[in-house]
Amino acid sequence: MKNLFDLTGKVALVTGASSGLGVQFAKALARQGADVAIAARRVDRLEQVKAEIEELGVRCLAVPCDVLKTDQIVEMVQTVKEHFGHIDILVNNAGVGKGIPAEMQTDEEWLSTTRINLDGVYYVAREVGKVMIEQKYGKIINLGSIHSMVAMAGSPISAYCASKGGVLMLTKALASEWAKHNITVNAIGPAYFPSEMTQDVLAMEGFDAVVQMYCPMGRPGRDGELDGAIVYFASDASSYTTGQYLAVDGGWTAI
Template sequence: MSLFDLTGKVAVVTGASSGLGVQFAHALAEQGASLALVARRKDRLDKLAEEFNNKGTKAIAVKCDASKEEEIIAAVKEIKNHFGRIDILVNNAGVGLVDKAENQSKELWDTVIGINLTGVFLFSREVAKVMIPQKYGKIINLGSLHSNTAISAAVNSVSAYCASKGGVQMLTKSLAAEWAQHNITVNAIGPAYFPSEMTDSAVSNEGFKQFVEARCPMGRFGRDGELNGALIYFASDASSYTTGQLLNIDGGWNTI
């Protein structure tokens, strides 16, 4: 179990005000990590941070829009000043705006790419400035099933989302190669469809549910907690020789 122990580590979780971000924060706390909870909705973060602190986990809430460079720079500075170090970054913040490619506005495209890809780079860049002098760091990006798989337009139109998550996969590889010399690993998790605030409209649609049951070998959506094992593996010393990887957690979707 010591391989997965995060006692004394400081973990930053973006998009921590709901959904997978909350789950990830709990998973890291259970292994002993202190938490910097980052998102736009400060009221939700404050409540979550209070819950963690009441249970003995050190946690702070940091308001930040993952699409704005100046807010990212300020957030990382605040976290570093508070904890003195940053050991783990979970780039979870994301949006899933969709529209048919032929109708898609540049505004929608820019929003999806700006948060899902550019935001991941900017957070990684700023946190790396803390990790490099430490000679230690773990960066975990949220890729997707759609990092390497598209979907029929008859089911959904996700060109911007696919482009952003495909970019996350290659950004993960590139940063891993660049920062390996500093003992920083950079990996990604590639979930299929899991219930969350972002996917509510899809997973609650009966037609889409039937599509997933037919398309996914396991015949179902992901369940709460089924991403936690990969998260803790990448966040801990168990993955000390693993970098540049995207681990698909998709019920076998990519096998067919």
């Protein structure tokens, strides 16, 4: 029987891959045989991640890119295509998270979150989508959140929720639009996982009690527990799955 999760010969592009979940996603795809292009603003960290991925026996290309600068996105996509010849998988992971009370949030703070988390996802998907349409194949995986679906009592995350809710509907819209080109577009909705972005939240006094209250499994996610979801959406195992949102949240959004 064919291994539906084998990614040998595929090329994946992962944004926000200088730390945290982006690194985990890139390594998960590499372990399944995919060559990987990693993109982020912090070039020094990209080079370190590149070396770690190459130790897994695949090719890796590090490309600096700010997902709010469309000229850099166009250049990144062109560089990856020229280097590998094609782009089969996009993991749209770049994002930010900051809690600011809605009544105190400035226009600039609102836009900083919504632009990176939603506009940036669209800009990268648009440019990679052009390549995938031309080659008549593609797998796009957008990073949503449990906050694509639910908020949290008393938590000052209005901009984050709005942006991640937008990612969910953008995923559905692009999936509907590009299905005719043999491109699937899906989203993953993680709960709280250890990363550079969440370390302050996870360390907050009382957060363990919040997890106990909201998460049936009673704990944050662990390293590696998103790998199965990312590989599924990147592989032929999900060939008839598009426009979907998969919560990886210990049951958080089930109650």
